[in-house]
Amino acid sequence: MTAVPVWRKRNRREALTVWLGWIAGILLFAWSWKAVSDATMWVFVADAHIQAADMLSRMVPPRWSYMERLWRPLWDTLNIATLGTLLGLAIAVPVAFLAARNTTPSRAFARPLALLIIVSSRSINSLIWAMLLVTVLGPGMLAGIVAIALRSIGFIGKLLYEAIEEIDPTQVEAIQATGASRLQVLTHAIAPQVMPALAGISVYRWDINIRESTVLGLVGAGGIGLQLMASVNVLAWPQVTMIFIAILATVVASEWLSAKVRHAII
Amino acid sequence: MSARAWSPPPLIANPWLRRGLALAAAAYLLAAVSSIEVNWERVREGLDRGAAFVASFARPDFVSRWGDIHEGIVESLSMTFAATAIGIALALPVGLGAARNLAPAPVYALCRGVIALSRTFQEIIVAILFVAMFGFGPLAGVATLAFATIGFIAKLLAEDIEDIDPAQVEAIRATGATWPQILVYGVAPQVMPRMVGLSVYRLDINFRESAVIGIVGAGGIGATLNTAFDRYEFDTAAAIILVIIAIVMGSEYLSSVVRRRLQ
Numbered sequence: 001m002t003a004v005p006v007w008r009k010r011n012r013r014e015a016l017t018v019w020l021g022w023i024a025g026i027l028l029f030a031w032s033w034k035a036v037s038d039a040t041m042w043v044f045v046a047d048a049h050i051q052a053a054d055m056l057s058r059m060v061p062p063r064w065s066y067m068e069r070l071w072r073p074l075w076d077t078l079n080i081a082t083l084g085t086l087l088g089l090a091i092a093v094p095v096a097f098l099a100a101r102n103t104t105p106s107r108a109f110a111r112p113l114a115l116l117i118i119v120s121s122r123s124i125n126s127l128i129w130a131m132l133l134v135t136v137l138g139p140g141m142l143a144g145i146v147a148i149a150l151r152s153i154g155f156i157g158k159l160l161y162e163a164i165e166e167i168d169p170t171q172v173e174a175i176q177a178t179g180a181s182r183l184q185v186l187t188h189a190i191a192p193q194v195m196p197a198l199a200g201i202s203v204y205r206w207d208i209n210i211r212e213s214t215v216l217g218l219v220g221a222g223g224i225g226l227q228l229m230a231s232v233n234v235l236a237w238p239q240v241t242m243i244f245i246a247i248l249a250t251v252v253a254s255e256w257l258s259a260k261v262r263h264a265i266i
Numbered sequence: 267m268s269a270r271a272w273s274p275p276p277l278i279a280n281p282w283l284r285r286g287l288a289l290a291a292a293a294y295l296l297a298a299v300s301s302i303e304v305n306w307e308r309v310r311e312g313l314d315r316g317a318a319f320v321a322s323f324a325r326p327d328f329v330s331r332w333g334d335i336h337e338g339i340v341e342s343l344s345m346t347f348a349a350t351a352i353g354i355a356l357a358l359p360v361g362l363g364a365a366r367n368l369a370p371a372p373v374y375a376l377c378r379g380v381i382a383l384s385r386t387f388q389e390i391i392v393a394i395l396f397v398a399m400f401g402f403g404p405l406a407g408v409a410t411l412a413f414a415t416i417g418f419i420a421k422l423l424a425e426d427i428e429d430i431d432p433a434q435v436e437a438i439r440a441t442g443a444t445w446p447q448i449l450v451y452g453v454a455p456q457v458m459p460r461m462v463g464l465s466v467y468r469l470d471i472n473f474r475e476s477a478v479i480g481i482v483g484a485g486g487i488g489a490t491l492n493t494a495f496d497r498y499e500f501d502t503a504a505a506i507i508l509v510i511i512a513i514v515m516g517s518e519y520l521s522s523v524v525r526r527r528l529q
Binding site for chain 2: 039040048052079119120140218228
């Protein structure tokens with residue numbers, strides 16, 4: 001008597017591969033956890049819940065009166081994000097046109113260079129850029145603005161060049177057929193097609209930049225992060241709570257604004 | 267009468283609104299730019315240092331601090347793997363609970379609350395709190411990254427589940443399957459490919475973040491990098507940044523390969 005074959009999702013080889021994958025994953029996790037665990041002082045972790053409760057009890061109520069000293073840092077934070085986005089935009093747009101396959105002047109030289117700029121800007125977090133710029137330009141808003149700009153180039157450049165590559169070529173041909181110069185093709189055929197995408201990307205990046213500029217002060221690059229670092233260093237937890245509330249309100253407001261603007265554009 | 271050249275229509279039709287917005291933007295820009303205080307003396311001094319830093323990318327020094335770099339990178343990687351695994355394991359129930367078509371209203375509200383909480387604050391701010399709780403070291407980093415992973419994965423998983431084809435779920439239910447069986451045979455196959463792609467993507471993000479949270483004492487390569495900058499050891503800093511870029515590019519390539527194979 002032969003057994004009735006049961007339906008199986010995978011054949012034997014696939015099942016084996018999946019199991020090997022799981023085992024490799026678990027081994028990797030075990031190794032990682034051991035490395036983390038070895039570097040941890042478990043004595044300090046044992047009373048973490050007491051620390052947390054203690055911290056929480058110190059954090060509430062927030063020191064509301066501290067708010068009056070936060071308006072200026074918040075204004076700085078906003079400016080870092082906005083000016084950084086604008087500066088990033090100014091550099092990212094030409095880079096994107098150099099990187100897009102259909103607009104680049106030379107595929108052999110300009111395109112790889114532009115892609116390299118985009119990749120290296122994207123792989124480095126804005127805090128690392130800020131750390132670097134603080135040692136070069138000195139602490140302050142300028143370092144923050146440049147850090148935000150450098151990080152934005154990769155983000156805006158990548159999304160914009162993908163948008164440029166997806167444009168409708170017939171419109172470009174139509175403008176070329178009128179005898180337009182290269183520049184006129186750019187302004188009358190390509191720009192109108194990518195403008196909505198560019199506006200959406202910029203507002204989106206501005207929203208991200210607001211979040212990032214709230215913490216740039218941790219490495220000395222201006223904004224409300226400076227107050228945060230100062231308050232954490234002296235363990236002034238009620239002030240820390242107040243700063244968290246201010247950051248939260250700013251982030252929520254900027255997210256709402258960016259959603260509104262993107263909705264209006266698209 | 268001279269012929270007027272055609273010009274494209276303006277974005278905002280109402281001329282008053284258009285000019286008003288332009289004026290407001292110009293006024294803001296003026297106020298914003300004037301609020302920057304720059305110490306040009308310091309900048310001039312710093313530019314030499316900047317040039318030295320750029321030059322040091324041509325001759326990065328992997329050797330003299332190799333012990334520290336190696337240790338930092340291994341710590342970053344182990345933090346990344348551990349946090350991603352823990353974060354995803356915790357994100358699965360939260361994501362299921364945050365899907366409108368599976369969860370009852372109170373569970374839905376709770377899970378959405380968890381997601382919003384985890385997504386609001388920057389990793390580095392969360393890291394400050396966890397360092398205060400757990401002490402310095404990679405455990406605080408793992409907790410931070412796992413916490414951030416929960417919000418990211420759970421939100422996307424919930425959206426994915428809300429978009430699934432209900433017919434397949436109904437077909438499984440019609441066979442008399444229990445709730446866990448419905449999840450495994452009706453829901454999971456529909457969201458799995460994208461979930462694997464997202465997990466790999468999050469692994470990539472977690473590594474980048476692990477390079478930063480060391481600044482506030484949460485372990486990883488960030489602390490090594492911060493020290494290198496503080497000591498003006500630009501050759502070492504350049505080496506660390508190059509290692510970070512190489513790993514990020516490698517993992518980005520890997521995740522794009524994985525995602526392409528799954529689709």
